[in-house]
Amino acid sequence: MSTETITPADSAAESVTTLVERLARAGRAAQKVLARMPSPDKERALKLAGAALRRAGPGILEANAKDMAAGEARGLSSALLDRLRLNEKRLEAMAAAVEQVAVLADPVGDVIGEDARPNGMVLQRVRIPIGVIGIIYESRPNVTADAAALCVRSGNATLLRGGTEAMHSNRAIHAALVEGLVEGGVPAEVVQLMPTQDRAAVGAMLKAAGLIDMIVPRGGKSLVARVQAEATVPVLAHLDGINHTYVDHSADPAMAAQIVLNAKMRRTGICGAMETLLIDATYPDPHGLVEPLLAAGCELRGDARARAIDPRILPATDEDWDTEYLEAICAVAVVDGIDDALAHVARHSSGHTDAVVAQDQGVADRFLSEVDSAIVMHNASSQFADGGEFGLGAEIGIATGRLHARGPVALEGLTTYKWLVRGSGQVRP
Template identity: 65%
Template sequence: MTAEARIQDMAARARRASATLAQLPAERTAEALRAAAAAVREQSRAILAANAEDMANASALSAAIRDRLMLDGPRVEGIAAALEAVAALPSPLGQEIDRSTRPNGLVLQRVRVPIGVVGIIFESRPNVTADAGALCLRAGNAAILRGGSEARASNRALHAALLQGLSETGLPEAAIQLVDDPDRALVGAMLRAAGAIDLIIPRGGRSLVAAVQQDARVPVLAHLDGNNHVYVHAAADPEMARRIVLDAKLRRMGVCGAMETLLIDAAFPAAAALVGDLLARGCEVRGDRRAQALDPQVEPADEQDWNTEYLDAICSVAIVDGLEAALAHIAAHGSGHTDAIVTADQDVADRFLDRVDSAIVLHNASTQFADGGEFGLGAEIGIATGRLHARGPVALEGLTTYKWVGRGTGQVRG
């Protein structure tokens, strides 16, 4: 069977499953997700063994990718907890967005409905198998998942737990399908499956997203890289700034919410301490001329550094002359993902939040909060950095569309 035929067959089964899901009471999908969470816990040893197999084959990969790939007991428990969190969220299906009554008495409503069949193409992170499957299911969609070959065994083990949850609660197993074959032709077939797959969501590095956008004939909800900034304003509390900077960069370096560039106001009195903290924690610092003057260990930054998502223990540092210079730097080099300001000046903070054109903007908080779970969304499929349909953490509402419902009393246009 050709790659196209295989994907068309999976999509046809997904379409039938999505039609079933759209008609189910919300409690049925919640029940399935709770059963899947129980299965993840029951099968944790098998999941960890599968992940150990993947990790053994990943020795040549970067530390950041290995961190995203690795599962341990707490991370497996986090996957199970995320399934339960999604189950506990109210279903968006049937939710009335707005209502109006026309002069002729016709009542119009916009109500949320599933998108239908969603394809998710992702790299490295095995938890995406569970998060994406759960969110699609709760929003009434069928999912076709294609993970990276580096996580193949882990994805297969987690998918088995999801299938157990579906089976135990009588939901169609075709609601969450896994493309388990590493043949890249299957990815191309997914991207060309217009009419069979309704939406493609890529989750991974810039090269993956760019390739999907270039080749897709299916609408794409894109998540580009997280070239995120923290701007420490002159009026920032020094101790707060130190805590936020260290967390934003070093809590987890391989996540898209990590800070990649630190902007320090030239009038901030403790700039050297911020740079020293990063260096003391083993982070390489690359800076402009004024940043290099703060510490002899700071390496010179070039133009490419300001545009790089390192996902590693590397940070660019620039000294800027006030808010306007910080805003100009972010506008020139940011990726529209997540940017933060640290300041005690509320007026400056409000101007920053208003003028930075990113999916997530934060005041006095770490960029590592760029996460659907931290936003109360249960989980996320990714952080969308575009401007259409959904933006920021894509969770249940981002996986729905709407239809217009008109209720009349015999109105005609004649």
């Protein structure tokens, strides 16, 4: 007979595990109903969900005000508070994103490959939903709406686990979304929000292989690292957004200055923000790149050659080249042309988004070809690393791995495929 003692923590963990299993099974059953819904019906339901978000706007903003007050009291960083904050403009953008997803082409049922075999069999590869997708995220309440919309449009059920800092906002957004979806005939269990903020719920989701088909983490490095280390469920994720902008000697100075300033300072707390500026040693106006950043309140940390550009640039440490600041801080290095820039990016990039500013097409082509990141840009701000800006309507995250999906993950990234084989009596000899 075992003498093992069951502690309250064990009991609570068991309860959370049971909860996750129950929600996942309910999501699985609801997803089967959703998978049978015609595309126009899913489109209508999402439009109703967008309208419901607008109707619930005052209540959502009131809930967000509670989260903001709690976050300020807890001492959240300015970057996290910016991610958390909702206002009328951001709320409208959230509702509009849901409606944009509604009218995107439905990937489910697309034939992505077809072949007739010599024996007369016809083979097709057809897109299908993944199934039940668990999404674990921090800070950004808009993820609740984006994830729900993308999952519904692609025929998936989703189990959402938002961060405690956005608890009231997430609940208000979820309630509005479900109201609209149900009005459109989508089962409420297609989009479920974890009803507890117990951290054990995250662990239970990560271990729910067979019940949850894929986990998507969106948050800080520690969250994503934990998910990747502990999950028995397949994970679609990225770690840091250590993004570089390389300004070649051939760059147009006015264009380069504008891109660099926007890449860092438009919104410092998003994963597409530039964290390291690389300047070609022969670029004619390096001060024209750093001055606007300094004037905008950005702290610059550079190597010896970068510090020679402006005395206000602080010394960089080894850690600065591998840091995702997510605030008004940027590392600056002077490099000896495209070869040195490529070497620096290869050593320090997290594989998220890297950009080159150059008029020399040969330099641009080398950068685009040789930088092994999910998104590589030429003469554009890294702040465009966003599913909406890519015409995808919204994104469930940006993946930096090499399997299944890479870059902004939207509708197609939330599908898999199956083989359909049509024969006429063939048997294998």
